[in-house]
Amino acid sequence: MTDLVPLLLTPGPLTTSESTKRAMLRDWGSRDGRFVEMNARIRRRLVELAHGEGRFAAIPLQGSGTFAVEGMLGTMLPRDGKILLCINGAYGHRMARIVEMLGRAAVEYETAEDTPIDPAEVGRRLDADPAITHVAIVQCETTSGVLNPVAAVAAEVARHGRRLLIDAMSAFGALPLDTREIACDAIAASSNKCLEGVPGMGFVIARLEAIAECEGNAHALSLDLHDQWRFMERAGQWRFTPPTHVIAAFDQALTEHAEEGGVAGRGARYRENCRILVDGMRAMGFETLLPDALQAPIIVTFHMPADPNFAFQTFYDQLRDRGFVIYPGKLTVADSFRIGCIGRLSANDMQDALAAIAATLAGMGVTNCGPVPVARRATA
Numbered sequence: 001m002t003d004l005v006p007l008l009l010t011p012g013p014l015t016t017s018e019s020t021k022r023a024m025l026r027d028w029g030s031r032d033g034r035f036v037e038m039n040a041r042i043r044r045r046l047v048e049l050a051h052g053e054g055r056f057a058a059i060p061l062q063g064s065g066t067f068a069v070e071g072m073l074g075t076m077l078p079r080d081g082k083i084l085l086c087i088n089g090a091y092g093h094r095m096a097r098i099v100e101m102l103g104r105a106a107v108e109y110e111t112a113e114d115t116p117i118d119p120a121e122v123g124r125r126l127d128a129d130p131a132i133t134h135v136a137i138v139q140c141e142t143t144s145g146v147l148n149p150v151a152a153v154a155a156e157v158a159r160h161g162r163r164l165l166i167d168a169m170s171a172f173g174a175l176p177l178d179t180r181e182i183a184c185d186a187i188a189a190s191s192n193k194c195l196e197g198v199p200g201m202g203f204v205i206a207r208l209e210a211i212a213e214c215e216g217n218a219h220a221l222s223l224d225l226h227d228q229w230r231f232m233e234r235a236g237q238w239r240f241t242p243p244t245h246v247i248a249a250f251d252q253a254l255t256e257h258a259e260e261g262g263v264a265g266r267g268a269r270y271r272e273n274c275r276i277l278v279d280g281m282r283a284m285g286f287e288t289l290l291p292d293a294l295q296a297p298i299i300v301t302f303h304m305p306a307d308p309n310f311a312f313q314t315f316y317d318q319l320r321d322r323g324f325v326i327y328p329g330k331l332t333v334a335d336s337f338r339i340g341c342i343g344r345l346s347a348n349d350m351q352d353a354l355a356a357i358a359a360t361l362a363g364m365g366v367t368n369c370g371p372v373p374v375a376r377r378a379t380a
């Protein structure tokens with residue numbers, strides 16, 4: 001065993017800075033005035049990232065990102081509401097599962113995992129069904145890495161007088177989501193993706209007028225965002241034990257996000273990471289699932305090589321031993337694996353990862369990194 005700490009080329013949890021990790025070395029009393037201040041600062045910064053000052057509130061919630069999505073759907077969707085779920089991957093399907101468990105009325109508009117949601121089709125579905133009150137969409141579907149046209153979908157939803165809920169989990173902080181231009185009721189994300197904090201906290205940035213109407217909607221006390229919001233506004237405290245160390249790390253991570261130039265700066269580094277990765281992998285013969293125009297600079301899906309010497313588990317294990325953790329595929333349309341561009345990773349780290357990949361493939365005797373030809377892929 002080696003104690004080499006690998007870099008995480010995954011969609012989260014991901015590699016965090018030394019200073020963010022160090023911010024966790026102190027215990028906080030949850031009623032300590034400085035902790036209360038830190039919490040207020042985090043909430044204010046999150047609203048600023050969405051350009052929602054005076055119109056939106058950030059409501060943090062204990063747990064992973066899914067807790068925030070479940071809190072958002074359960075709280076914002078009235079019991080007699082009906083939601084149109086835009087699905088093109090596992091996270092869209094997860095929202096459908098949540099809504100089903102909530103017992104709320106839902107309809108699904110699904111496209112293939114490599115195909116973005118079509119705003120015009122959303123418009124047609126809304127025309128056809130006046131009972132639909134809400135629409136939900138995933139900004140970057142982490143299953144494939146595809147970017148959905150959230151702004152155009154938001155415009156359709158607004159034109160039809162319906163309300164939009166956005167799972168921006170894997171994009172928030174790196175891709176713009178400006179609530180002055182994108183009409184929505186709520187945005188869900190978490191501490192441990194593009195904001196580069198540690199896992200343990202989700203949050204929802206909710207439109208004030210919308211969340212104010214949501215009393216009594218929620219199905220679960222711990223996921224009731226209206227209650228969490230009201231309590232936090234009144235007392236400055238969390239209702240239940242806050243993840244104090246996660247919050248302290250997140251405060252530091254948000255400072256570093258601002259120092260990097262905010263959403264524009266972080267997004268630029270990730271785009272460069274993505275470009276280096278895709279160029280380098282293509283040079284080795286790998287093919288990406290998505291054309292560049294549909295690819296978000298978050299995580300890239302590659303087709304499995306057809307070379308008989310290639311075995312994913314061996315590739316994965318040997319790459320980890322060289323200091324890089326990648327991610328298995330989650331697609332139903334193709335045999336694939338994924339490599340993330342997010343987290344505290346530099347251009348140099350991406351170059352090092354490519355060198356480790358080349359060395360690993362050479363060691364395995366893989367000479368052809370191209371995928372199984374499409375004609376033979378169909379039955380896979």
Ligand SMILES: *Cc1c(COP(=O)(O)O)cnc(C)c1O
Binds near residue numbers: 064141
């Ligand atoms: C990561 C992610 C989530 C939440 O996943 P957790 O494992 O609960 O943190 C939700 N939606 C998307 C698009 C994601 O990438």
